[in-house]
Amino acid sequence: MAEVIRQIGLSLGADVCWPLCFEAMMKRLDLSIPVGGDTVRFAVERVTIEPFDLRQPVKYDLVVDRLTHWYHTSREWIKKGIVMNDLYVFNNPWSVQANEKHTTYCAMMALGMPIPETWMLPPKSYEPTPDLKPTLTRYAKLFDISRIGEKLGWPFFLKPYDGGGWRGVTRVADEKLAWKAYEESGKSVMHAQASVEGFDRFVRCIGFGPQTRCVLYDPDAALHDRYTMKSDYMSAADEEHLRKVTLTINAFFGWEFNSCEALRRDAVWYPIDFANPCPDSQVTSLHFHFPWLVKAYLRWTIFCAAVKRKMPRNLDWQPFYDVAAQDLSYADKLDRYARIAEKRFESARFEEFCATHLKHLDEVAFEFFGSAEAKEAVRLKVVALFPPHEIENFTELFWGRIQHWRASGCP
Ligand SMILES: Nc1ncnc2c1ncn2[C@@H]1O[C@H](COP(=O)(O)OP(=O)(O)O)[C@@H](O)[C@H]1O
Ligand SMILES: [Mg+2]
DSSP: OEEEEEEEEEEOSSOOHHHHHHHHHHHHHOOOEEETTEEEEEEEEEOOOOOOOTTSOOOOSEEEESOTTTOHHHHHHHHHHHHHHOOEEESOHHHHHHOOHHHHHHHHHHTTOOOOOEEEEOOSSOOOOTTHHHHHHHHOOOOOHHHHHHHHOSSEEEEETTOOTTTTOEEEOSHHHHHHHHHTTTTOOEEEEEOOTTOSEEEEEEEETTEEEEEEBOTTSOGGGSBOOOOSSSOHHHHHHHHHHHHHHHHHHTOSEEEEEEEEETTEEEEEEOOOSSOOOOHHHHGGGHHHHHHHHHHHHHHHHHTTOOOOOSOOOHHHHHHHTSSOOHHHHHHHHHHHHHHHTTHHHHHHHHHHHOTTHHHHHHHHTTSHHHHHHHHHHHHHHSOGGGHHHHHHHHHHHHHHHHHTTOO
């Protein structure tokens, strides 16, 4: 059997903690996986930023990308790699570039998901351009934001159509505040969205390939307490529902790694934010859930690289629309969407691969997340985010939660 090395590139920005853990655990796993007639081993390297010849080869088999949504040189290098060099990347960079939160709302409305009523508003102000005045004078209609508020019901949310990181989000309770928030929205194209008032659960479902994990989220807590450590806050049926919603969205947009925020009111789950194709992966937010995330990164990366999964270069929306057009209940449609997603993410093959070749991952994770090396990764992230006098306390806080994860059976 020939030994072949799969080269894995990490295309990173400010990430500190998960890559350190990913690299260390990959070493500890010490994999030699038989694939076809070969023995596959793995090398992990961080991708650097530099000029590149469009025709130069790409040394990586797979790149884990955390830059595409804002760093264009890396995004374009990745696109070249997919088009020319058979590179596998998550997430699909064209889909990240083209599909804003707005498109995700529209598409999931078309598939029948109960997305809250949403309007798009033209921006309050503009970058001056030669065509601006004639365009607006001829075609821009004056509108009254309080009319939209009446249609949506008060309060509603005013937020940028492309979302991300809670930037420019306002809960607007009355006419005066609506005008104020719109005046202050500047050049952003905005959505006005009906508020899911009186929800009783706020859940974030993280999806990584076919893997999902739901976390009860507390939007009013301090940043380090928003991902709660609660369990038993919803039924298995609710969890299954959110799993299907998340897999549907992720398969539709070619986002193998994404998270979906959903609010439950009167037993209905309303997805409100699910265009997060570079989701938070920091121990300082995820703490207790962080080891699961690192394992999910490893499993999906190793699987895709080992079997040389083909990068789906194009999005294929039609099969979802074919289901949407059938005379079925939302629950039945969701079942069928999820089946399409599971096929695309090769759920069954993935599970079998993990059961055969990554049997020791849980043990490696348990040992690693008790090690000085893991604690140092946590500390370095805390150092990057917190003022010096808080470093020790917060390192201990997050480390303690990881130890709680270990002590409670590594859920
Ligand atoms: N329709 C809504 N109903 C209730 N709360 C909402 C709604 N839209 C946004 N929010 C609240 O505002 C927060 C930020 O909005 P979100 O759409 O998630 O923006 P971002 O893309 O910046 O994360 C949400 O986490 C939630 O707490
Ligand atoms: Mg959000």
